[in-house]
Amino acid sequence: MVTKPVKPAITGSESGASLDRHWTQSIVGRADCANCGGERLGDFCAHCGQQFFETRLHFWELVQNLLSRVTDIERGLLFTVINMFTRPGGVCRDYVSGKQKPYINPLTYFFLGAALQVFAFWWVADELRSRMVAELNKHQLIRNEEANAKLEELLGQPMAEALMDSYVSAILQGYTYVGLFSFVVPFAVWLWLFHSSTGEKFQVGETAVFGLYSFGQILVLTAVFGLVTFHLGNNIHLLMATSVYALFPQFAHTGFFDASWTSRLLTLLATLLAWCTFVLGIMIMFALSFFLRVLWAAQMG
Ligand SMILES: [Zn+2]
Incomplete structure (x- = not known):
């Protein structure tokens, strides 16, 4: 079920990192989406698709995240270029039909x-x-x-x-x-x-x-x-x-x-x-x- 996003309630000030409960403690295990406040569906927000964190952001996870972003873009670029040479009409049709993810x-x-x-x-x-x-x-x-x-x-x-x-x-x-x-x-x-x-x-x-x-x-x-x-x-x-x-x-x-x-x-x-x-x-x-x-x-x- 997709619920309408609700603005996350602002509790205290955004910079309010009081020492007894620091804001970093609520990163993992939250019930609502950190981006839009939407409902969780599996590992992702049902409304905006933002992934929920299972663990805190360790250094190697950050490196992996950033690298996979880069290769995602490269894969999309290469896939689009190859398909524009072999089946350009298919690329346009896919994109217009809602199959957009594989393409730039x-x-x-x-x-x-x-x-x-x-x-x-x-x-x-x-x-x-x-x-x-x-x-x-x-x-x-x-x-x-x-x-x-x-x-x-x-x-x-x-x-x-x-x-x-x-x-x-x-x-x-x-x-x-x-x-x-x-x-x-x-x-x-x-x-x-x-x-x-x-x-x-x-x-x-x-x-x-x-x-x-x-x-x-x-x-x-x-x-x-x-x-x-x-x-x-x-x-x-x-x-x-x-x-x-x-x-x-x-x-x-x-x-x-x-x-x-x-x-x-x-x-x-x-x-x-x-x-x-x-x-x-x-x-x-x-x-x-x-x-x-x-x-x-x-x-x-
Ligand atoms: Zn969301």
Whole structure:
């Protein structure tokens, strides 16, 4: 029987460790949960799951506790990564169905992918920078020679390099909150809207789980493949990235959404639409970053 938690009665002051009955004496053998005051069920609190202490916390128990926490997290991470490679749709379905314990949560997975991207980006940043600057220098970016010189003087930097800095900043933001709001959120809404309209009764929270795990894995895959394809030229790199963005959600579709072709096409359409807002989001961040720099330089100058 699960009882409502009751606030533990505060007896005396919290610091009130009077010597005749020290607070440490009541650690073992208490009837109510030390965390929420709930009822005991076996070794755990029936309400919040906090484990009851059978003995006082000896040093080696503390070490074991902390180590098992660390390996629990590592086991969850490894299990999630392996399953995201082999049965991503199953991971999303398990999580949405309430089987969450074996996995690291979808937002953490997204940030893991983002961290990998930032690392991969940092790895190739110097080469990317010189490549982009060389490309930008082929074109006259601002037609008016005088305006260009004035702007470069204001920024204290050649135009191509200033643009490159803003671009890098926009891309890095694309892997974090810009990615969340311009890819994952629209993706979840489109998936929910499309699949619900054909009779697959989803909630937005459920399609958002699919969106977070999928985008997280897309970031993992493009980061890993990117380290190779980056050196094979821009076209191959772009082809790799486009394929991963288009195909991974199709792979994850299996086991989460309906197996019909209509359902598959709707997932593809949702992916495309989310990708558009994602690119738009990065472009807005790029323009905003450059505009703010010019504005700031103008204020200072
Ligand atoms: Zn409790």
